Amino acid sequence: MDELYLGIETSCDDTSCAIYSPDRGVIVNRTAAQLDHERYGGVVPEIASRSHVKTLLPLYELVMKEAETRLEDLAGIGVTNGPGLTGSLLVGLSFAKALSYGSGVPLVGIHHLEGHILANALNVGFETPAIVLVVSGGHTQLIFTECIGRYRFLGGTRDDAAGEAFDKIGKLLGLPFPGGPALEREARGGRRDAFDFPRGLRRSQECDFSFSGLKTAVRLKVESLGALSPEVVRDVSASAQEAIVDSLVEKSLLAVRMLAPPHGGAESHGCAPARFYIAGGVAANGRLREVMTERLSPEGVTVRWPRTEYCTDNAAMIACAAFHHISSGRRDGLELNTFPRGDLVSWAS
């Protein structure tokens, strides 16, 4: 019989519910974006959690109706329980616990970053071992994925996440929130070499990132330019995007080379992972996809990414992760709690 898994994602400002089938893939994935935050130029935690309270139940009912299924017939429920905004996470977790308690359907808490990694399993066929760059509004991490459930941190940001850099630079330029997609649109008409913005930790031999210097450099440049013409906005966007993409690609290249024999030979089972996946909201960026492919292909590495709707926060990736956990015998009880921060830890033996 077709097994169906429900996913619930409320870690930040998007409310999302989805139904996933290991045989048929994503059956339904519905995400309600909270537009109120645009007015404030960023996510307001109090508004985000109140909005989840209003949206989650009707969204769940819609998804169940569209998937033509009943709660009692589900094989499992997966819910993001961290990292994220505590108030937002609590809404999703309490809801998922109530569903599980009332029906007896197994429940499992999912780490948000594992969800992003497994977004790649929704459409492109996720093959391991692989290196995954998770790059979103809250995270920028390179993770060696030996197999689903076994992860090793290779490097991450020391300050801002790449998506945060896109958003803050977008705000400096007066672009709508979130800044990432808006900045990418502006960048299409601009010159990438108009301004020489810094690439953080360029000379370091670690797979770490830093974007706070870039943000300050853009702020100083924007202040020195005075009134911003549409042309200048396009040029700053293109040059800043290039600096972010360049940093992400350089450190990804370093990770690929670090894991290549003889250095990473033993850990990567005697061969460098020939697969590289991008995940998270910034994986929607066309320039990142283009440059990553250009620079990693000569190393014999294939670069892939999820469909754009599964790059940004969604519950389909959480439902897919729930399938992997629950089919391996993992489940959580009602004592399951949220966590605001924390690395992705391995759970498979």
Ligand code: KG4
């Ligand atoms: O994964 P996500 O939806 O939420 C987090 O887990 O943070 O990522 C949201 C981030 C935002 O910072 C947004 O600006 C960025 O992803 N983003 C993009 C693009 N689309 C979304 N950044 C660059 N280019 C894009 N096309």
Ligand code: ZN
């Ligand atoms: Zn995310």
